[in-house]
C-alpha cells in the first residue's frame with residue numbers, strides 16, 4: 028500500500044474541492060443573503076486541511092496499483108463528505124448539529140437526496156445552491172467511479188464493462204487512463220446539465236431554480252430548493268422535462284461517450300444496449316401500473332393528471348432521484364411499496380442513478396430463467412447472453428456476490444435502526460431510501476429525516492456510503508487479506 | 513408426460529391419505545366429543561375421490577421420469593392439502609369457510625403452523641388431534657421430498673446431496689429408490705416422534721398433549737392444542753425438551769440415516785457436517801443475543817427465566833417451528849425482527865424445517881467471501897469448499913437462482929397482500945411467516961391469521977406452497993419449456 032502517495036492525492040482532492048465552496052460564496056454576494064462569510068470560512072479550513080495533507084507528501088508520486096483504488100475511492104467519499112459538512116456546521120441558518128451536518132453533506136455527495144432540513148424556501152440562497160452543487164459534484168464523481176474505476180476494480184460484475192470502456196486497459200496502471208476518461212465524461216455531463224438548465228428555464232423556472240434543479244436532476248440526486256420539491260412548480264411541462272433528463276442520466280454514461288464520440292452522433296448504440304432496453308421497459312411498466320391504479324381509484328380529477336403524476340413519480344422513484352410532486356406515499360394499494368421496491372433496481376450501471384443497477388437485476392433474472400430451463404433439461408448447456416454476447420461465469424458470480432452482500436448490509440442496517448428505537452416500517456424504508464441512494468422513504472421518513480435520532484443518522488450515512496460505493500469497495504477494506512502484503 | 517400414470521399415483525395417495533382420517537375418528541370415540549361423524553364423512557369422500565382417480569388409470573404403471581417428479585410433488589401437496597380441508601369444511605365446531613379451511617389444512621401439511629382458529633382449548637379433541645397429525649404427515653412428506661426427491665430433480669443446488677444419499681442414482685428412474693429410502697426415513701421419523709412423546713409425557717404433559725406436541729415438534733410445525741401454545745405448560749423442562757427435539761429435527765435426515773444405519777451408531781457424522789456446525793452456531797449466536805438484550809432490559813424477573821425464554825424462542829423461530837411461550841413480538845429493540853429474519857435461514861436441507869436452509873445460506877456466504885478475496889487478488893483461483901470437498905460451480909449457481917427466485921416470490925406475495933388492504937408490516941411478516949413455513953408473524957398476524965381477508969388467505973396458501981416446494985418445483989410448472997416435448 029502506498030499510503031503517502033494516497034495521502035497526497037486525497038490532499039489535492041480536498042484542496043480542489045475547497046475551491047468549489049467559492050461558488051456558493053458568490054451566490055451569497057449576488058443575493059446578499061449573509062451566508063458568504065460562512066462559505067469563505069469553510070473554503071479556508073478545507074483549503075488549509077487539503078494543503079497540509081498534500082505538502083508533506085508532495086514528492087510521493089509513485090504509480091498506484093489497482094488495489095490502492097479501493098482505499099482512494101473510499102477516502103474520496105468519506106473525506107469529501109466530511110469536509111462538505113463544514114458549511115452546515117458553521118452556518119447559523121439553518122442551525123445543524125454534527126450528525127445533521129454530516130447526514131446532509133453525505134446525502135448530497137452520494138446523490139441520495141434525503142434531507143434533515145425543513146423550511147427550505149426561507150433559507151439563504153447560498154446554502155440552497157451549495158446543497159444542489161454537492162449533488163452535482165457527487166454525480167460527476169459517481170460517473171467517473173462507475174465508468175472508469177469500478178470496471179478496473181471488478182466490483183460486483185462490473186468487469187463486464189472493462190472491454191467496452193474507451194482506452195487501453197492491458198495494464199493495471201490506473202491514473203492516465205482514468206484522467207482521460209474522466210475529462211470526456213465531465214464534458215458530456217456538463218453539456219447535459221446546461222441542456223437541462225435551459226429546458227427548465229424556458230419552461231418557466233427562475234434562473235436560480237433552473238440551475239439548482241438541473242444540478243440535482245442530472246445527478247439523479249433529488250435535492251430541491253423548495254419543501255414541496257418539484258410539486259412547487261405545479262407544471263406538467265417541468266415534470267416531463269425532469270422525466271426526460273432523469274432517463275437520459277439513468278443511461279450508462281459510457282453509452283453517451285460512444286454515441287457522441289469522435290465519429291459523430293450514433294443514437295443506435297442506445298437502442299442496441301440490452302440494459303437500456305430493460306431500463307426503458309421498467310419505466311414503462313411502472314408508469315402503466317401506477318396510471319391504471321390511480322385512474323381506477325380516481326385519485327386525481329382527470330386522466331391527464333393521473334398520467335402526469337404516474338409518469339413523474341414512477342421515473343423519479345425508480346431511477347432513485349426521489350423528487351416528489353404529490354406525496355406518493357399516500358397513493359392507494361401497493362403503489363408506494365411497489366415504487367419503493369423498484370428503487371432496488373435503480374439506474375443503469377455507469378449512470379448517476381442508485382440501486383443495484385439494471386444490468387445486475389437483468390443478469391439475476393437471466394440466471395433464474397437458466398436454472399428453470401436446467402431443471403427440465405439437466406444435461407443441456409445454457410449460456411447467459413446479453414445481446415449477442417455470452418456473459419462470462421465470473422461476472423455472473425460477481426453479480427450474485429453483490430446481491431447477497433446487498434441483502435446482508437440491508438438487514439444489518441435495518442436491525443441497527445430498529446435498535447435505535449425506530450419503528451419497523453420506517454426503518455425498512457429508511458434503509459431502502461439510503462442504501463439505494465433514493466432519498467424519501469415511507470412512514471416517518473416519507474418527507475424528511477429531521478425527526479430521526481442522531482444515532483440513526485450515522486447508520487444511514489453508512490448505508491448511503493455502502494450503496495454509493497457498490498458495497499464491495501467499502502467491504503473489502505474490512506478484510507484482513509486486503510491489508511496483507 | 514405420463515398423465516394417466518401420474519393420476520393413478522395421485523389417486524392412490526388420496527385413498528391412502530383418507531385412511532389417516534380414521535385416527536381422529538378414533539380420538540373422537542375415545543373422548544366422545546361428537547366430531548367422529550365428521551371424520552367418517554371426510555374419510556368416505558376422500559376415499560371415494562381417490563379411488564375414482566385411481567380406478568380408470570389402474571393399469572398405467574409405466575416407469576416415471578425425473579421430469580414427471582415436479583408435477584407429482586406439486587400435485588401431492590395441492591391435492592392432499594385440498595382433501596385435508598374436508599374435516600374443517602364439514603365440522604360445525606369450529607365453523608370455517610372455504611378459505612379458512614384450505615388455509616388451515618395447507619398450513620398443517622406444509623408444517624407452517626399458522627392458524628386461523630382461536631379458542632383451541634375448547635375445540636373437540638378430534639379436530640385438535642387432526643391438525644397435529646396433518647403436520648406430522650406433512651413433515652414425513654417433506655423429509656422424503658427433501659432427501660430422496662429434490663436431489664434427483666436438482667432443485668436449488670440440492671444435487672449436492674445426490675451422491676451422499678443412500679442407494680444408487682445412476683439412472684433417472686425414481687420409483688424403487690424413493691420407496692426404499694422413504695421406508696428408512698419413516699422409521700427414523702417414527703422413533704424420533706416416540707422419543708419426543710415419551711419425554712413430553714414424563715415432563716408432565718397429558719398423554720394426549722404429549723402425542724399432539726410430539727407430532728408438531730418433530731415436524732417443526734408449531735401447531736398446538738392450546739391458544740397459549742407451549743406457554744400453556746409454563747415449564748422450563750418442557751421448553752428444553754422442545755428445543756432439543758427441534759434441533760434434532762432440524763438436522764438433515766440423511767445424516768440420521770447415516771448415523772443410525774447398518775453399522776451401529778456413528779455420532780461423528782453430525783459434527784463432521786459443515787451444515788450442522790453452522791446450524792448449531794446460528795442457534796447459539798441467536799440465543800446469546802436474545803439473552804443479553806433480555807437481561808439488559810430486565811424483561812424477565814430472573815436470569816434463568818431470560819435464558820429459558822431466549823433459548824426457547826430463538827430455536828423455535830429460527831428453526832421455523834413457530835411455537836411461542838411469551839409473545840416474542842413484544843420483546844425489546846430489534847429482537848422480534850431479528851428472529852423473524854432468522855427464519856429465512858431455517859433448518860438444514862433434508863430436515864422438516866423451513867426457510868432457505870442453512871446449507872444455501874452457507875454457500876451464499878462462502879461465495880460472498882470469495883468475491884471479496886477475488887477483488888484483492890483478481891488472478892488467483894478460489895474454490896468454494898464445504899468441509900474438504902470443493903462445491904461444483906453448477907451447485908453454487910443453482911443456489912443463487914434459488915435465492916433470487918425466493919426474493920422475487922417474496923416481493924410479489926407482499927405486494928399482493930398489500931393490494932388486499934393489509935398494512936405493510938403485517939404483510940411483510942405474513943409473507944415471512946408463510947414462505948419460510950414459520951407460522952407466527954408480527955403486527956396483526958403475530959398470534960393468528962383469523963383477522964386477515966379471504967383473498968389474503970389464498971395468497972398466503974400459495975406462499976406456503978412456494979416455500980415448502982422450494983420455489984422451483986412449483987415455478988418450473990409455469991414455464992412453457994416444461995410442457996413441451
Ligand SMILES: [K+]
Pocket residue numbers: 138139140247248249347348349464465466
Ligand atoms: K436520489
Ligand SMILES: [K+]
Pocket residue numbers: 623624625732733734832833834949950951
Ligand atoms: K412452522
